[in-house]
Amino acid sequence: MSADADHIGSATADLMANITDELHDISLRPVGHGGYSEIYTGVWRSTFGSMKVAIKVIRAAPRPRSTNELPRVLRREIAVWKRLLHPNIHFLCGFYEGFGSVPALVSPWYENGDINDYVRLRTADPNIGLMKLKLFADVVTGLEFLHKHHIVHGDIKGGNVLVSSTGVARLCDFGLSRLLLEHSQSTTSTGGNGTVRWMAPELLLVDGAHHSYESDIWACGCLFIEVWSNVLPYHDKANNHQVLIALSRHEPPARPDDMPNIVWSLVQSCCVSETAGRASPSSLLDIIHVSLTMERVGKMVQLNHLPNVVESKLLAEIATSLREADAHGVADLYELSDIELATAVVHYYLVWAVSRSGLFQNPLFEWCLARINIYHLLVPTEQYVVEPVTLAELRPFARLIAQVSPGLAKRLMTKFAKSTMPFVIVV
Structure with missing residues (x-):
């Protein structure tokens, strides 16, 4: 449905639901079939403009002794449905009488289909x-x-x-x-x-x-x-x-x-x-x-291949950190630019990781937080013993950091990626 059709829908929502006299060029044969209906096409010409429409003809048989009940109830419901205006609700133009006793539902034609x-x-x-x-x-x-x-x-x-x-x-x-x-x-x-x-x-x-x-x-x-x-x-x-x-x-x-x-x-x-x-x-x-955000974050971390064990673990932890964050703050992250998205995701993840491991018990995360300047963190000057982190273990996280700052990602790899004995970090 075009923007013009959206405008016509809003403008005509409160008008009479019966638009039989405003429909023209109705197709001679149905262009589609459903479980209980046939679909015809036509053109709706209202005072606000013209547009192609779908005409849904109900072929369900009324219950015995209630032949007149279905048309009456359907007309009443159409009048209600017609006033429901929302971007994710299919607008109902009204109804058409001409395919039998049951009124047909008229709505904008969608070229994209279902x-x-x-x-x-x-x-x-x-x-x-x-x-x-x-x-x-x-x-x-x-x-x-x-x-x-x-x-x-x-x-x-x-x-x-x-x-x-x-x-x-x-x-x-x-x-x-x-x-x-x-x-x-x-x-x-x-x-x-x-x-x-x-x-x-x-x-x-x-x-x-x-x-x-x-x-x-x-x-x-x-x-x-x-x-x-x-x-x-x-x-x-x-x-x-x-x-x-x-x-x-x-x-x-x-x-x-x-x-x-x-x-x-x-x-x-x-x-x-x-x-x-x-x-x-x-x-x-x-x-x-969260899934929309993770769809983009996954591409930053995985580099267009199926995630390995380390990448899967990191992505699962990031997803958890986002789910546990304020829902309102996370809702529109996926619409941000790459650098804005990565910065926000790193912020949520690092704060979550530090809080999970205990404040100041993970110098790698503390170091990132302090240098990205996205979180006020008072880092003490004492020393911490850190378990060794292999290149393979650190690389997925460094890819995400690189979206924020390539230079910082290189410093991260140089400072923390080791494959030998535990080492001492002076913050």
């Missing part, structure tokens, strides 16, 4: 990991907005996350699954077209269970698997029947081979059998922000 389409076309991008994590942040931010407005999405999966022309992920079809389940003969909640693979276990195991904030979080974890690794959740299960058996045993989805630890921690925070143990959107965002 999140899976968008990512698959960019697999060769060297920053694909960073891109995926930013999309995850968009999804969770949108979900947090819905939950704050007391709306359960009910059908989070890749097909229901669209990507704008500026690369921003936006949730769509929120609330629609619940509405269709209550007022039609739709089975989208229980297995049609693979939706069962995103389904939280309590929806299967607890009598009368409904989609909830917590089941949305479970589905988010499944979405992370789907997008990061380009496999379905429960990819090790051949069919939905096997998935249902796994859910009945409270088995979480399996970890794909290519999923790094920090992304897997996101999935684990979501796919917890007990609903009370699942993360909140805000805590997920904290993890994602």
Whole structure:
């Protein structure tokens, strides 16, 4: 969706939801199909401008003796959804009447398609990991907005996350699954077209269970698997029947081979059998922000190769230091320049390391803190005996220091990298 379309969305949010007379050039045949819908295209011409739109025609049959209930409820819900304006929520233009008794949902057309389409076309991008994590942040931010407005999405999966022309992920079809389940003969909640693979276990195991904030979080974890690794959740299960058996045993989805630890921690925070143990959107965002930062820090430390044991240990410690720091201060680190990012990360890591080892018990970290001038540290003049540090052990940390000051990194290696006996440092 273009900036012009965003402007039209904001300008028309409070206008009448029925825009049937404002739609033109509707395609003769559907251009896409969903589990309970067909998608047509058209042009919406409002007083604020024109734009291409998608027209979602609901094909679910109403429940017996409630033929008129579904159209009435859907019109009411569309009027509410239309007023939900947020950068990570798919804007709803209104509804169109002309494809039967059930009103069709009208929304901006996204050339980028859904999140899976968008990512698959960019697999060769060297920053694909960073891109995926930013999309995850968009999804969770949108979900947090819905939950704050007391709306359960009910059908989070890749097909229901669209990507704008500026690369921003936006949730769509929120609330629609619940509405269709209550007022039609739709089975989208229980297995049609693979939706069962995103389904939280309590929806299967607890009598009368409904989609909830917590089941949305479970589905988010499944979405992370789907997008990061380009496999379905429960990819090790051949069919939905096997998935249902796994859910009945409270088995979480399996970890794909290519999923790094920090992304897997996101999935684990979501796919917890007990609903009370699942993360909140805000805590997920904290993890994602650290992951975004670590995606860049990893490239500084690893130099475009898989991390060895020493590098993995350092990166794990840095990630821990960021998670234990003030969440607000860490949130936007990934957007800084290389030198600003490295300086901030070194600051958080060194202060954490010194506090963990006891004040003044690690002269290597104290020395760095004092010379980078990012932390007021009163260094005593007495002597300390330091265990030897090999070149291989110190080199990953020196690479990170080099992002702040190449000269300081060389001095660090010269002063501390030894492979012989313990030695004395005079500070």
